[in-house]
Amino acid sequence: MTNRSQHAGFTLLEVMIAMAIFAVVSAALIRNAAQAVNQTGIIQERTLAYWIAENQINQLRLKPRISKNYPAIGSERVAVTLAGRDWEVVLAVEATENKDMRRVVVKVYSSQDAQREVAQLAGFIGRF
Numbered sequence: 001m002t003n004r005s006q007h008a009g010f011t012l013l014e015v016m017i018a019m020a021i022f023a024v025v026s027a028a029l030i031r032n033a034a035q036a037v038n039q040t041g042i043i044q045e046r047t048l049a050y051w052i053a054e055n056q057i058n059q060l061r062l063k064p065r066i067s068k069n070y071p072a073i074g075s076e077r078v079a080v081t082l083a084g085r086d087w088e089v090v091l092a093v094e095a096t097e098n099k100d101m102r103r104v105v106v107k108v109y110s111s112q113d114a115q116r117e118v119a120q121l122a123g124f125i126g127r128f
Contacts, residue, residue, distance in 0.1 A: 049119035
């Protein structure tokens with residue numbers, strides 16, 4: 001009577017099947033990790049762009065309420081640097097039904113792609 005436990009082990013076929021399964025699972029994990037890193041970058045970019053838009057509207061709101069600080073209707077493009085990155089900001093001031101109120105639309109673009117809008121925020125500025 002021979003003891004089979006002395007010769008127990010994996011055959012070459014079993015090892016190859018295990019390696020194939022590991023390769024498939026590893027590829028899926030790497031793809032998911034890459035997507036997570038990409039999504040994190042997109043979220044960071046959008047967050048910074050919204051901060052820039054909020055800052056632009058708040059700067060207009062914080063100005064003393066005198067006639068020369070009431071925003072004129074029209075648009076302007078300004079360059080902003082935040083978090084070590086350059087951004088293009090378009091401020092569009094629109095009239096409203098109330099002559100003492102302006103609607104301000106802030107659009108933020110990455111300086112790397114000036115055609116792709118990263119964030120847009122609208123707010124209102126009163127004369128008084």
